[in-house]
Amino acid sequence: MEIRNDQDWKQDLPAFREKTAAFYAGELSKDAYKGFSGLYGSYAQKGGKASMLRLRMTGGCVSKEKLKFIADTIRKYEVKKAHFTTCQTIQLHDLDGSIVADIMEQAMDAGIITMGGGGDFPRNVTCSPLSGVEKDEYFDVLPWAKAAGEYLMGFIRAEKMPRKLKVAFSSSPSNLSHATYRDLGFAARPDGSFDVYSAGGLGNNPRFGVLVAEAVKPEDICYYIKAMWLTFRAYGNYENRGKARSRYMQESLGGAENYKKAFLEKLEEVYDSGEDLKIHPVLQTIEKAGDGITVSGERVLEQKQPGLYSVIWHPVGGQPNLTVLCKLSDALQEMDGVEMRLAPDETAYIINLTGEETKKVLAITENNTAKTEFEASVSCIGASVCQVGVRDSQALLQACVKAVREADLPKDALPKIHISGCPSSCGTHQTGAMGFRGAAKKVDGKAESAFLLFLNGCDVQGKEKMGEELGTILESQIPDFLVTLGKTVAEAGESFAEWNAKNPQGVKETAAPFIGVE
Structure with missing residues (x-):
C-alpha cells in the first residue's frame, strides 16, 4: 500500500480546485462532480450552491490543536454550520465553492486529512469515544484504532474497493462504535485481545457482522484489514454499486459460515505472503493529576484516572452552536492534556479535566446541550x-x-x-x-x-x-x-x-x- 504523510496529499489539490471551479461554473454535472469530489471528503450540497467538507478524526479524537484550527476556520471564513457525525467526524457546511480547497489545504497543515472522507474509500475509523478513560472498559483500544486508520490511508488508491469500507473498534460490550456490524470490527475482550467481525452494515439489506476470528492479538489487526480488502476483491460485487458493500457477500457466498471460510482463506494468504504487517503503537498514558475539587452532575463522568473528569456535550441534532464551539476551543487551549472526543451518537466528550476545568466546560456548554436522553437523539x-x-x-x-x-x-x-x-x-x-x-x-x-x-x-x-x-x-x-x-x-x-x-x-x-x- 502507498503510505503518504500529511503534506503528500497536497499534490492532489490542483485537480480538486479545477473540478470544483468547473462544477460551480456549470461545466460539470452534479453526478460527475460527486463521483470525483468524494475522494477529497467533499460534496456539493443539495441545490448545488454550496459545499460541505468532512474532516476525518480517527477514533473521534479532536486534540485541542485540531479544535483550534476548526475554530480559527469558522471565524476566518464565517462558517455558519457544522455537524458532529455518526462516523465521528466534523462536517463544515454551506461553504462557498471557492474556499473549500483552501480549507482542505490548511487542514493538512493542522494534521487533519479529508482524503477518502467520501466515495469508494476507507472511511473514518470509529472507536469507543471514551477509550482510555472509561472505568469499565476491557482495555484501551484507541492506539490500535489510530494505527488502523493510518494503515487504511494506504488503501485510498487501491483498486476494487467496496463502496464504503467502515472499520470500528469497541472497548466494551456497550459497542458504541457498532464494531459487531461494520464492514470490519474489532471488539475488545477482557484478556486484552480482539474478536473480529466482518461483512456487517446497516441500510438496505442490513446484516450483523460475521464472527470470523476470536482472541486476535492486537498487533495483528492489519493482517485482518488486508484480508478484508482481498476478500472483497475476490467475492465482492463491485460492478453493481447498489450491492458494492461487504454485507452482500454473506448472501452471495451462501451464508455466514461460507463467508467466514472465504475470509480466513484470504487471511491465510496474507500471512503466507511474508509481508510484515505487525504494528506496535505507542500506548497512551495520562499522567495528569486532579486538583482535589470534586464535581458531580448528569453531564459529568468520573474517569478511571483519579481526580479527572469528562464532560458530556450533546448539541441537539449534533449541530453545535459555533459561538459555543469557538469559546470552548479558546478555553481548552489553556488546559493541559485535554481533548474532545466525538461519539457515534453525535455526543462530544471533553476529557481529562480537573474539577475546576470541569466547571468551566460545563458553564460554556450549558445552554447548547441536550437536557434529556430524548433531546440527545441522533439525526x-x-x-x-x-x-x-x-x-x-x-x-x-x-x-x-x-x-x-x-x-x-x-x-x-x-x-x-x-x-x-x-x-x-x-x-x-x-x-x-x-x-x-x-x-x-x-x-x-x-x-x-x-x-x-x-x-x-x-x-x-x-x-x-x-x-x-x-x-x-x-x-x-x-x-x-x-x-x-x-x-x-x-x-x-x-x-x-x-x-x-x-x-x-x-x-x-x-x-x-x-x-x-x-
Whole structure:
C-alpha cells in the first residue's frame, strides 16, 4: 500500500480546485462532480450552491490543536454550520465553492486529512469515544484504532474497493462504535485481545457482522484489514454499486459460515505472503493529576484516572452552536492534556479535566446541550443538505424536541430516537430503541412527507437486534405521536424503558391511530 504523510496529499489539490471551479461554473454535472469530489471528503450540497467538507478524526479524537484550527476556520471564513457525525467526524457546511480547497489545504497543515472522507474509500475509523478513560472498559483500544486508520490511508488508491469500507473498534460490550456490524470490527475482550467481525452494515439489506476470528492479538489487526480488502476483491460485487458493500457477500457466498471460510482463506494468504504487517503503537498514558475539587452532575463522568473528569456535550441534532464551539476551543487551549472526543451518537466528550476545568466546560456548554436522553437523539444531516436525502431529518428532530419541551414531559418518558432521512441509515435508525426513516405516505392520492417507524432495535454486543417496522407516520404527525406516547408513559409513573418492557404492545397501540391517518 502507498503510505503518504500529511503534506503528500497536497499534490492532489490542483485537480480538486479545477473540478470544483468547473462544477460551480456549470461545466460539470452534479453526478460527475460527486463521483470525483468524494475522494477529497467533499460534496456539493443539495441545490448545488454550496459545499460541505468532512474532516476525518480517527477514533473521534479532536486534540485541542485540531479544535483550534476548526475554530480559527469558522471565524476566518464565517462558517455558519457544522455537524458532529455518526462516523465521528466534523462536517463544515454551506461553504462557498471557492474556499473549500483552501480549507482542505490548511487542514493538512493542522494534521487533519479529508482524503477518502467520501466515495469508494476507507472511511473514518470509529472507536469507543471514551477509550482510555472509561472505568469499565476491557482495555484501551484507541492506539490500535489510530494505527488502523493510518494503515487504511494506504488503501485510498487501491483498486476494487467496496463502496464504503467502515472499520470500528469497541472497548466494551456497550459497542458504541457498532464494531459487531461494520464492514470490519474489532471488539475488545477482557484478556486484552480482539474478536473480529466482518461483512456487517446497516441500510438496505442490513446484516450483523460475521464472527470470523476470536482472541486476535492486537498487533495483528492489519493482517485482518488486508484480508478484508482481498476478500472483497475476490467475492465482492463491485460492478453493481447498489450491492458494492461487504454485507452482500454473506448472501452471495451462501451464508455466514461460507463467508467466514472465504475470509480466513484470504487471511491465510496474507500471512503466507511474508509481508510484515505487525504494528506496535505507542500506548497512551495520562499522567495528569486532579486538583482535589470534586464535581458531580448528569453531564459529568468520573474517569478511571483519579481526580479527572469528562464532560458530556450533546448539541441537539449534533449541530453545535459555533459561538459555543469557538469559546470552548479558546478555553481548552489553556488546559493541559485535554481533548474532545466525538461519539457515534453525535455526543462530544471533553476529557481529562480537573474539577475546576470541569466547571468551566460545563458553564460554556450549558445552554447548547441536550437536557434529556430524548433531546440527545441522533439525526443525520438530512435532505435539506444531503443530495441523496429523502426527508429533512434535522427539521423533524427540532420539531419533536420543541413539542416535547412544550408538553413538559418527565425527562425519562421518551427514549433516545434515531432519525435517518433515507434508507442509508446514517442516523442508525435500524438499531435504535426507536427509529424513524424517511419515506412517503399517500394522502388523498398525493404522496406526503412521512417517516417509517422502527421499534426495539439494540446495538449492545451479544444482544444486537434490528428494530421492527411498525408502519409509516406523516412527518407532521410525529411530534403529536411522541407527545401522546410520552404522556401515556408518564401516567404509568414509569420510565419509557420500564413501561415498554411491561407493555410490549404499548407503542404499537399508541402509534396505530397515527399510522392509520390518511
